[in-house]
Amino acid sequence: xQNIDQPTEMTATEGAIVQINCTYQTSGFNGLFWYQQHAGxxxxxxxxxxxxxxxxxxxxxxxxxxxxxxxxxLLKELQMKDSASYLCAVTxxxxxxxxxxxTKLIIKP
Amino acid sequence: IAGITQAPTSQILAAxxxxxxxxxxxxxxxxxxxYRQDLGLGLRLIHYSNTAGTxxxxxxxxxxxxxxxxxxxxxxxxxxxxxSQTSVYFCASSEGTSGSGEQFFGPGTRLTVL
Numbered sequence: 405x406q407n408i409d410q411p412t413e414m415t416a417t418e419g420a421i422v423q424i425n426c427t428y429q430t431s432g433f434n435g436l437f438w439y440q441q442h443a444g445x446x447x448x449x450x451x452x453x454x455x456x457x458x459x460x461x462x463x464x465x466x467x468x469x470x471x472x473x474x475x476x477x478l479l480k481e482l483q484m485k486d487s488a489s490y491l492c493a494v495t496x497x498x499x500x501x502x503x504x505x506x507t508k509l510i511i512k513p
Numbered sequence: 514i515a516g517i518t519q520a521p522t523s524q525i526l527a528a529x530x531x532x533x534x535x536x537x538x539x540x541x542x543x544x545x546x547x548y549r550q551d552l553g554l555g556l557r558l559i560h561y562s563n564t565a566g567t568x569x570x571x572x573x574x575x576x577x578x579x580x581x582x583x584x585x586x587x588x589x590x591x592x593x594x595x596x597s598q599t600s601v602y603f604c605a606s607s608e609g610t611s612g613s614g615e616q617f618f619g620p621g622t623r624l625t626v627l
Contacts, residue, residue: 408555437615446603446618447556491555499610500571503555 406430408504410492415510416482424477424490424507432497438466438477439491441506447491450477479509487511516540517619519604525625526594534589534622536604544607545587546571546616547579549600556603562587563610594626 408428416422428436435454439447453459453468453475465478477490489506496502517538526532538545543564548556558571562581576598578590587606591598604619 446620447616448618449615452615493556501558501616503557505553505555 406496406502408492408494408502410490410504410507412505413508413510415512416479418482418484418511418513420482421478421480422482422509424479424492424509426475426477426492426504428473428475428492428494428502428504430494430496430502433470434495434497434499436466436468436475436495437491437493437501438475439493441489441491443488450490482511484511484513517604517606517617519602519619519622521622522620523623523625525627526591528595528626529593532591532594532624534591534602534604534624536587536589536619537585538587538604538606538617538619539585540606540608540617541584542606542608542617543584544610545581546605546607547577547587547589548603548605549573549598550603550621551600559589559602594624596626598624599626600624 410426438450440450441447451466458467463480468475489508491506492504494502520535546561547559557573559577560579562568565584568579602622605616607614607616
């Protein structure tokens with residue numbers, strides 16, 4: 405079966421750095437997405453990786469290793485507004501998007 | 514303002530009733546999707562449409578139907594609601610088909626079936 409694993413919850417301190425991991429087992433691979441979802445709101449797009457390596461976008465970076473079925477989202481200089489759930493999603497060989505359950509990130513002052 | 518709208522924002526529904534959740538986008542996107550989101554579970558795809566006039570089944574289609582008469586609208590109908598359909602429903606769209614690009618989400622409909 406297809407599976408995406410993320411930690412359920414993480415806690416970090418304002419101003420620090422946090423890494424949220426995502427491992428996947430899917431039938432084929434055509435890209436990996438990270439979305440942010442604040443409580444009670446809709447998911448919003450953060451990043452897309454299709455090739456191995458690191459994609460940097462401001463305070464957020466996303467890394468992909470296709471051979472390991474692994475990705476991480478790195479958040480730097482954490483702010484209170486970064487408290488949210490972070491969703492990992494993988495496009496399989498049929499171009500269907502498979503979603504992880506999300507990681508709830510709690511930022512403490 | 515460009516984007517996706519959903520209606521209603523929330524609804525309490527008696528079991529056995531019929532309900533249509535509305536979704537409209539003004540970005541002229543080809544593909545549209547309906548997801549449900551339940552606590553502790555990832556977004557689960559109910560139905561999708563890669564272009565006007567076509568629809569497909571997702572991971573959890575039973576008890577739901579959709580239509581795509583034009584590019585902008587993608588309503589989701591529960592023919593006879595059951596309590597297990599209590600969930601938050603998100604409509605989304607993307608320029609490309611299925612999982613090939615960024616998806617834009619509507620604000621969601623919180624549905625409670627009693």
